[in-house]
Amino acid sequence: MMETILEIKHLNKTYPDGTEALKDISLSVKKGEFIVIIGPSGAGKSTFLRSINRLSEPSGGEILFHGEDIVKANRAKLRKIRRNIGMIFQGFNLVKRLPTVRNVLHGKLGYMSTWKGALGLFGQEEVEEALDILERVGLEKQAFKRADELSGGQQQRVAIARAINQSPSMILADEPIASLDPNASRVVMDYLQKACRDEGFTTIVNLHQVDFAKEYADRIVGIKNGEVYFDGPVHELTEDVIKAIYATDKEAMPV
Amino acid sequence: MIKNKETFRQQKKVQNSIFTFLAFAFFVFSMLQLNIVPERIVRSIDRLGYIFSNMFPPVTNEPLNLFGAAIESIQVAILGTILGVLISLFLAVLAAKNLTFSPYLSYFIKAFAGFVRAVPALIWALLFIVAVGLGPTPGILALAINSIGMLVKVYGEALEEIDMGIVEALESAGATKLQVILQGVFPSVLTAFTAWSLFRLDVNIRYSAILGVVGAGGIGWELMKAAQMSRYDEALMVTIVIFGMVMSAEVISEFMKKRTNAATAQALN
Ligand SMILES: Nc1ncnc2c1ncn2[C@@H]1O[C@H](COP(=O)(O)OP(=O)(O)OP(=O)(O)O)[C@@H](O)[C@H]1O
Ligand SMILES: [Mg+2]
Numbered sequence: 001m002m003e004t005i006l007e008i009k010h011l012n013k014t015y016p017d018g019t020e021a022l023k024d025i026s027l028s029v030k031k032g033e034f035i036v037i038i039g040p041s042g043a044g045k046s047t048f049l050r051s052i053n054r055l056s057e058p059s060g061g062e063i064l065f066h067g068e069d070i071v072k073a074n075r076a077k078l079r080k081i082r083r084n085i086g087m088i089f090q091g092f093n094l095v096k097r098l099p100t101v102r103n104v105l106h107g108k109l110g111y112m113s114t115w116k117g118a119l120g121l122f123g124q125e126e127v128e129e130a131l132d133i134l135e136r137v138g139l140e141k142q143a144f145k146r147a148d149e150l151s152g153g154q155q156q157r158v159a160i161a162r163a164i165n166q167s168p169s170m171i172l173a174d175e176p177i178a179s180l181d182p183n184a185s186r187v188v189m190d191y192l193q194k195a196c197r198d199e200g201f202t203t204i205v206n207l208h209q210v211d212f213a214k215e216y217a218d219r220i221v222g223i224k225n226g227e228v229y230f231d232g233p234v235h236e237l238t239e240d241v242i243k244a245i246y247a248t249d250k251e252a253m254p255v
Numbered sequence: 256m257i258k259n260k261e262t263f264r265q266q267k268k269v270q271n272s273i274f275t276f277l278a279f280a281f282f283v284f285s286m287l288q289l290n291i292v293p294e295r296i297v298r299s300i301d302r303l304g305y306i307f308s309n310m311f312p313p314v315t316n317e318p319l320n321l322f323g324a325a326i327e328s329i330q331v332a333i334l335g336t337i338l339g340v341l342i343s344l345f346l347a348v349l350a351a352k353n354l355t356f357s358p359y360l361s362y363f364i365k366a367f368a369g370f371v372r373a374v375p376a377l378i379w380a381l382l383f384i385v386a387v388g389l390g391p392t393p394g395i396l397a398l399a400i401n402s403i404g405m406l407v408k409v410y411g412e413a414l415e416e417i418d419m420g421i422v423e424a425l426e427s428a429g430a431t432k433l434q435v436i437l438q439g440v441f442p443s444v445l446t447a448f449t450a451w452s453l454f455r456l457d458v459n460i461r462y463s464a465i466l467g468v469v470g471a472g473g474i475g476w477e478l479m480k481a482a483q484m485s486r487y488d489e490a491l492m493v494t495i496v497i498f499g500m501v502m503s504a505e506v507i508s509e510f511m512k513k514r515t516n517a518a519t520a521q522a523l524n
Contacts, residue, residue: 053427083429093424097442106438110429117430118437141355159424 005031005170005202006052011061013047013226021047023226031169034196034203036217038210040246044226045206049172052204053085054078066147066169083110086163086201088173088192092155096148100139104130107165119124133161137191153184158192163193171196173205177212185209189216210242216223306487313491323475325496328473329504331391332463335398336456343403344448347410348436354414354422364407372404376462380471391472398459400468406455413447414440449515453508460504466496474500 006029013022021044027036037045050056052063054070063070070081086107094103108126109117122130134143137157142150147158156176163171173192177185193216196203207213213220220237222230222245230241286292315321349355350364376397383393421439430438441448467475474497481489 055423055427079429079431081429082427085427087424087427089420089424091418091420093418093420095421095439095442097445106425106430107428109425109431109434109438112434114431114433120438162428164426224372 003031004028005066007062008052009062009064010047011051011063012059013044013051013056014059017048018085021226022051022058025223025226025228027221027228027231029202029204031202032163032200034193034216034218035205036213036219036220037204037206037221037223038208038213038245039223039229040248041208043223046174047226048223049120049174049204049206052172053082053087055087079110083166084168084170086166086168086171088156088159088163088171088176090175090178092152092159094147094155094158096146098147099144100147100150101127101130101134101143103158104134104161104165107162130161130165133164134158136164136195137161149182151187152180154186156180156188158197160191164199167199168201168232170204171204173203173210175206178208185212210237213237286360309485309487312488313495314488315492316489321474321496322492324467324474324477327391328463328467328475329460329500331455331466331471331473332393332459332504335395335463336402336452337392337457338395338399339402339406339455339459340452342399343406343410346403346407347414348440350407350411351414352437352493353417353419354440365411368404368407368411370404371400372408374404376401376466377469380466380469380476384470389470389472394463394471394473396461396467397471401462402455402459406451409451410444410448413444413451417443446515450512453512453515457504457508461501464500 006027008025008027011022011025012020014020025048037048039045047056048252051058051220052065052070054073058071061071062117064087065081068081070078073081095106102120105120105122105126107130108122131143133141134140137160139150139157139161141156142154142158147155150158159176171192176192177188180188191214192203193203195201205216214234214237217234219233220230222237222241224245229245230237298481346364346368350361350368352358352361355361379397379400380393382395385496387393387396418441421435421443422435425435425439463473463475467477468479470476474493478490478493478497481487
């Protein structure tokens with residue numbers, strides 16, 4: 001629990017239209033931590049998470065992952081770093097027309113030669129591994145169904161399986177349960193938590209449900225207006241702090 | 256309001272009668288200019304009667320030749336379609352705004368496809384005959400390039416509508432661009448692509464029947480020969496074979512479309 005796996009220093013992101021989404025964010029993440037990021041809509045949570053694997057290009061700062069600066073990485077290097085970071089999205093982002101197991105196999109693309117991966121020449125061993133992982137998220141019966149035949153909660157578990165199949169050391173999840181009902185949300189969060197504990201993944205999850213955040217997090221980071229507003233263990237996140245994070249500027253101003 | 260509507264309707268009426276008059280004037284002018292006078296039309300009806308009476312019964316002196324020519328037409332259509340589809344797949348990815356390397360490349364390919372589309376298949380056949388000589392090869396090339404004009408456009412439009420979340424998901428797993436396209440993008444657009452490609456095969460079979468008229472291989476040449484020798488009974492036979500060809504192409508492509516729709520998921524397993 002002591003080793004630092006991710007060190008973010010003075011991260012900035014300004015969108016081409018001039019929106020300053022991230023302002024000088026610094027954060028240090030230890031191996032195995034389960035961090036939940038909360039904050040109001042438009043605070044910059046997604047931008048922050050997407051900057052870490054450069055789906056969104058940072059405008060400045062450093063992101064040291066296992067000591068390597070992601071911001072400076074070239075294409076080939078970035079690909080190696082990315083396969084070591086699993087990402088889970090609000091919209092699941094599966095290839096809907098493909099069977100579930102094929103979607104899980106996609107987690108291996110980063111390790112394959114371009115053509116072998118492009119043509120989908122997965123070996124017997126890789127298929128078996130994918131099926132094993134599907135079993136671990138409780139979807140062994142759905143392995144050969146088309147992804148769009150699954151329920152939302154099941155699809156998100158497939159996405160988790162795909163991320164696990166990358167054998168990453170870190171997982172980023174951007175609002176993984178925002179489009180699921182409470183029951184499915186709980187199941188998905190349980191599987192995510194279990195996977196991260198079993199495999200020792202370091203995990204950063206964006207959530208907008210504070211109760212879920214408190215329940216699953218080791219550590220909570222509150223982002224507001226593109227800045228880190230709160231950073232601490234769950235018990236330090238008092239009602240007052242929550243109110244302050246979610247307060248709009250209008251409310252905060254004296255009437 | 257009501258008054259406005261009335262005047263608007265009246266204006267519309269006046270406009271319509273002006274257009275009708277102009278169209279009629281143009282029609283008469285064209286007839287005169289092209290020297291299509293009534294007595295000529297009457298005479299051509301006589302001639303048509305003569306041709307018709309000579310058409311029956313339809314015959315063929317060389318059934319094997321005719322059959323071979325029909326097969327060649329279909330081969331030209333199939334090879335032209337396959338070549339066109341393969342090149343279009345490649346170009347469409349570069350033309351789609353959301354997948355291309357550079358917006359300039361995208362514009363360039365779209366403009367190229369637009370130009371290629373605007374030139375009819377028969378003109379392409381003539382150009383390729385000059386370039387590579389008579390025979391099926393210029394036919395195949397002409398159909399391929401004519402297909403590219405259309406397919407790059409429709410494939411590109413399908414690609415521009417895909418869910419970019421899939422691209423992001425695979426890229427974030429460390430997939431290369433080629434892997435993203437073949438493993439994520441193409442499976443998502445497969446149904447649309449198959450339907451368009453089969454439609455194009457259908458169109459190409461129609462075209463391939465007439466390409467022979469200019470010497471680009473296939474059954475059209477037989478039609479040409481019969482007509483030039485005034486063997487109208489043979490010409491009718493060739494026409495019947497062409498009709499059968501086109502009809503069966505339509506039936507087959509309809510059948511394949513249904514089949515692929517049902518079997519895409521299994522085929523991808
Ligand atoms: N592609 C973009 N171009 C311009 N501005 C953007 C873009 N994406 C996000 N923004 C802006 O950046 C800011 C942060 O957005 P971001 O999506 O990171 O917020 P968020 O905290 O994830 O919000 P939510 O909880 O609604 O998902 C917002 O002001 C948003 O309008
Ligand atoms: Mg967001």
